[in-house]
Amino acid sequence: YVSNVREAAELAASLHPGLVILEGSGAAIPPVPWDAGIMVVPATAPPEYLGGYLGPYRLLRSDLVVVTMAGDPSGSENLSALRSPVRRYLDDAAFILTDFVPVALEDIRGKEVFYATTAPLTVVERLIRRLEADHGCTVVGWSARLADRAGLVEDLDAVQGYDVLLTELKAAAVDTAVARALDRGAEVVFVDNRAEAVEGSVDLDTALGGAIDIALGRAEDRL
Template sequence: MARRLLVLIDGEHYLPVIEAALSDLRSRGDEVVGLALLGGVEKLPAGGLDSGTMSAPLVSGTSPADALTKAIAQFKPDAVFDLSDQPVLDPRLRMELAGRSLAMGIPYEGTDFSFTPLRRDEISTRPSIAVIGTGKRTGKTSICGAIARSLAARGFRPLIVAMGRGGPVEPEVIRPHRDGPLTPESLIDLADDGRHAASDHIEDAVLAGVTTIGTRRCGGGLAGAPGPSTFSAGVEVAGVEADAEGHDIFLFEGSGSAIPPVKSDVTVLVVPASIRSEELAGYMGPFRVLLADYVIIVEPGDTDARAGDAEALVSQVNSSAEVHYVTLEPFPTGDVRGKKVAIATTAPLGAIESVESHLRLSYGADIVASTTSLSDRAQLAVELPALIANADVVATEVKAAGIDVVARAARDAGAEIVFIDNQPRLKNSKLTFADLAGRLGELAIERFEKRMHPIQRQSER
C-alpha cells in the first residue's frame, strides 16, 4: 500500500544524489509528499534550495526540530523517512527527531531503523491522568498515590490502574473503603500464597487508600510501549467499577519506563534530579518529555545542582510543560515515637541518612538499624538478622522484598510492622502538592469534556 512520505534531507548531499534517493523511494510505491531541509550548506547551490528546485515541496526551519514539526503539520504524512546524516544529525538529535515524530503520531524510519508510535487506546470512560517515568524507582508510585489521595480529599472519587512486572494474571480490583484496609498480616498472607504482595496496585491501595486495579506487563520498548500487557483490560474493568461505585477520575500509573497503552487527558512525567542528561535529552527521553503536560523533578532532601540541568533539558524539548520540584519525605503509617525502629528501604545508599534524620526529627523515632537492600534479596538476607535484632518496630516500604522477606521476618520476631509512605512536598513553590493535584484533576476534566462533547461545545460558542 502506497504511503505518503515526508523525507528529511540536508545540504551535505549533492542534489542529484538526493533526487536519486527520492526516485528510489517512489519506485517502492511510496509517494514523497514533502521534504524537510534540516541544515547543512556544503553541497547546496549558491541560491539555496526551495520547492522549485526539488521534485517535492520543501520546508525549512530555524532548527532541525522546527523544520520537522512544520513539515509534519503541513504535509500530514503517513511516515517520516530520514535521509540525513552526520554532521547535521548526531545520534542524540536524530533520536530527538524520532521522538518528536512519534509524539505527533507519525512513524519515523531510516535506512536501517524504524520506530512506530506508541499505541494508546481511547477507551477511558472517565477523565484520566497518566503518571509516567523515565525509569524504575523515579517516584512514580509515590506521586501517583499522592495525587489520588489529594483528589479524594477534595471530594473526587479516584481510581488507580497500575501495571507492574509482578502484577496479577487478570486485572484485580482492590477496594480499601469497602473491603477494609490491607494490613501487614493480610499482605504476608498474599505472599504466602505466592503473590507479589508489594505490587504497585497493592502499594497504592495500602498507602493512598483508594480503589486500585492491578495489571501486568512484560518488557518495554525504547518509546515506552509495553510488551504483553493486561493494562487495557484493566481500564475496561475500571469503567465497569466506576459505573458501579461512582468513581469520577482515573489515574494510569506507568511501570519503569513503560507507558500505559491507553490515552489519557493529562500526562505527568516523573524525573529524578540525578538523571543523566543523555537519558533525558537522548534515546527516547524527548518523546516522554513531549508527552508531558507537567514534569515533576524529584530531588533528594538536600538540593542537587543537577536538577537545574534536568529542567533546562525539559525546557529545550517542551517549553510548554510545567515543571515542579519535589522532595519525597518518609511518612510512617504507625506511631514510632520513642520506639526502637529499623528501616528497610529501596532508597539509594547516599539517601539513607536523610531518611533516618527525618524519621528521628519529625516523628521521634529511635533509629537502631537500616538497610537500603530491599531490592537485593541476597544482600538483604545477610543484613536481615542484625536489622531486626534490636527493633521494636520495623518500618518498611511496600516494595520489592518489603512484604515477603522483611515484614514476615519482623512478624516472626514479634516486632511491630509499620509501612513507609514517601510523600511528595513541593519545593520553591507557593502551591502545596494538594493544590497541584487539584489543577491536574481540573485540567483532566476540562479536556475530557472537550474530547467527549466537541459538537456540543462548538454549538455553545
C-alpha cells in the same frame, strides 16, 4: 505487540467514574488518547532522555513534569540539565521537584526502631533524621539492603534489640525481615515513601490537582 490497555481503558470509562488514571510502564506510553499527561522523571535521569530520543514528544504530551529523588546528591547536580528541555517545551509552573519522605503507617512515637529500606546509602541518614523528627521515634539500627536478603539478615542480627521493625513493603521484608522481627517479639510497621515538593510555592497535591482540572476541562470541551 499485544496490549489490552485500550480494552481496559474502555471498560473503566464505561463505569463513568469521572476520572480514569492510566500509568505507563517505564518509558512506555499508554496506547490510548488522554486529556492530560503527567511525566515522572528521576533526578538521576540522563538529560538526553528528555532533550533527545522521544523526550520532546513526551514533554509535548505532558501538562506536568514531576522530578523525583531531587535530594539525592547524584541527582541534585543534574537538575539544571533536566530543567532546560522542560523550559523549552513547557513553562516553569509545569516543573515540580520532589523528594521521597518516609511516612510510618502506624504510631511509633517513643519507640526504638529498626528501619529497613531500599533507599541509596547517600540519603539514608537524611531519611532517618526525618523519621525521628516527624514520628518521635529513635532509630537504633537500619539496613539499606532490603533487596539483598543475606545482607539484610546481617544488618538485622547486628542490632541487639528494637521495639519496632519499620520497613518498606518488599518481598524480602515479608519473608525475611518480618519473620525475624516477630521471632524477637518486635512489632512490625510498614513505611510509605511519599513524594513531597522541595522547591517553589506550589505543593505536589496542588500541582496534581491542577493536572486533573485540565483533564476534566478538556474532557468537558471534547464531549
